[in-house]
Amino acid sequence: MLATLDLAYQSELAGAGDWLHMLPIAVGAHPLVHLNAALNTLATLLLLIGLWQIKRGLEIRHGRVMLSALFVSAMFLTSYLAYHFAVELTVRFTHPGPVKYAYYAILLSHVLLAVTVPFLALAATIYGIRAVGWGKAAALPPAEKARNRAKHLKVVRWAFPIWLYVSVTGVVVYLMLYHLWPSAELDPTLTTVPPSIAAPGSVGG
Template identity: 50%
Template sequence: MDLVQILPHVNASLNGLATILLIVGFLQIKRGQEVAHKWTMLSCFGVSVIFLGCYLTYHSLLEGHGKTFPDYPPTGVRYFYYGMLLTHVVLAAAVPFLAVATIYYGLRDNRRLHRKLAKVTFPIWLYVSVTGVLVYLMLYQFFPPQAVPA
């Protein structure tokens, strides 16, 4: 099995781990566990950076011949997939900037700006992580190319 075959599974796992860390970090801050929250969110950022490296590696190895969503699922499923993919891609472009700014204010102990920005960053980052896993599931598990009905 080569890197092109392995990386989609690695990427989905990293997105899943980021999702879990985001939720844990959210619960920690709601419980007043600031130190644990800090380290959980920094870990989440680290996982997301590793994901981005793997994602870019995967797409550079494809040389423009990426996997596309098959034609055989019902039209409603295809509309759902492409709608989700569009919002995922647009919001994913914002996450690195939002995450870096949110972390910056948190590390600088600017609680007002950190909290204000986190209220925007958290739901977007969570949505992108969850939909990243859903894109993987739809492309590689639910509707793989070899599963075309007879």
């Protein structure tokens, strides 16, 4: 599948001409980049819906939505790893000025916190499932469910804001790099595609 995407991607770039300046997005971006941004956006929406539901006492609906958010985030992680290890395409932020420092500050915080999300989100999910008694957890005694509820609440104080921040900043980084201040490596006004873009896989991820 990745090979098919790469062929379509390179074909699109090879056929690009003067009409590139008419497009609102950076054509040089690999399709997985846009997929990752879409998954991050969806995860953000699900997290906000989950927050809205739990604040209104809709615990069961909240649990289902948060499981969906976990699934979407897992899909994102799979796509992200595929992009960086299979495609191996790196695009640098080349816009000068203060915005460059803002970009790298956001990117650094995003990357550092993203490392913790799988562990925090999974722990919060497991405790939450045991707290409400879903599946095999239905057989747990009330005292054990209460202990898991307390653990769930303790974890989500950190897990939720970090998870939400990582999802939001993932979209922000995407918008800054590919839409608001497109990298010179993806400049749609160029009549020729830079070598680093024309040959995916030639640049380390």
